[in-house]
Amino acid sequence: MKSNLMIHDVATGTDKLLLSFDDHMEAPNWSPDGTGLVINGGGKLFNVPLDTPKLYAIDTGFAKKLNNDHGISPDGTRLVISDETEAGESAIYTLPIGGSTPRRVTEKTPSYWHGWSPDGQTLAYTANRGEGFEIFTISVDGGQEAQVTHGFDHCDGPDYTTDGTWIWFNGEISGDVQLWRIRPNGTDLQQMTDENSVNWFPHPSPDGRHVLYLAYPAGTEGHPFGKDVELRLMPSEGGESRSLTALYGGQGTINVPCWSPDSTCFAYMSYDR
Known part of the structure; x- marks a missing residue:
């Protein structure tokens, strides 16, 4: 199997191959200064500079099961990671951008990071506290977590809008997985898609205009790897979506925020069968 690190240009609709790997690599982030990407594979984290694209390992200290x-x-x-080395289940940690010993943020497990508030003060994540996975937030310095969503069968992929007024996420009710948004204080819940596809991992664009997401075929359970999927784009205030590209992937394709800071492009992973 080959993993392909791709960049999609929204205006032209074109896809560019940046790097291919013989290993299973996943989940690109785009750096805020626009110069590089961060991806993971084999429980490790890597930098990929855009001007000289190759893998540079990031020191994550004791954390070896990212x-x-x-x-x-x-x-x-700073970087935020989700790792199970210390706790046996996923916990959330932060560390300096260049790498170092991680500092634990969430005491409770399992916790899977997905969003960082624009002011840098709060992390959004999905966690199971005995009644299924819901969306939570916590100070970047740790402390008491706050439950944001209630009553879903499963929630995942929380990501903030650039103005910090909404958290987008995918939520499942009675087997139907759609995109939703909610205020960070847990009010004003709104369903944003109503499609036959199984929709995951919404990512609002930095310019506030669009939301990118991963669409699985109808009937897909969970967010598995190895599916024929689409990357779709919709207006940030709701409305009809459009398909940007079809690929073989799923889990690992766009699990985390992946937009370029100028909103013209995004990074994703596709895979050869």
């Missing part, structure tokens, strides 16, 4: 839920702070100075 999953694909990682990201970069809005000011570009």
Whole structure:
């Protein structure tokens, strides 16, 4: 199997291959300064500079079992990771952008990071506290977590809008997985898609105009790897979506925020069968 690190230009609709890997690599982030990407594979984290694209390992200290839920702070100075080395289940940690020993943020597990508030003060994540996976937030410095959603069968992929007024996420009710948005304080819940596809991992664009997401075929359970999927774009205030590209992927394709800072492009992973 080959993993392909791709860049999609929204205006032209074209896809550019940046790098291919013989290993299973996942979940690209785009740095806030626009110069590079962060991806993961084999429980490790890597930098990929755009001007000289190759893998540069990031030192994550004791954390050797990273999953694909990682990201970069809005000011570009810190990384956030989700790792199970210490706790046996996924916990959330932060560390300096250049790498170092991670500092634990969430005491409770499992917790899977997905969003960083624009002011850099709050993390959004999905977590199971005994009644299924819902959306939670916590200070980047740790402390008491706050439950944002209630009553879903499963929630995942929370990501903030650039003005911080909404958290987008995918939520499942009675087997139907659609995109939703909610205020960070847990009010004003709104369903944003009503499609036959199984919709995951919404990512609002930095310019506030669009939301990118992953669409699985109808009937898909969970967010598996190895499916024929689409990347779709919809207006940020709701409305009809359009398909940008079809690919073989799913889990690992766009699990985390992946827009370029100028909103013209986004990064994703596709895979050869």
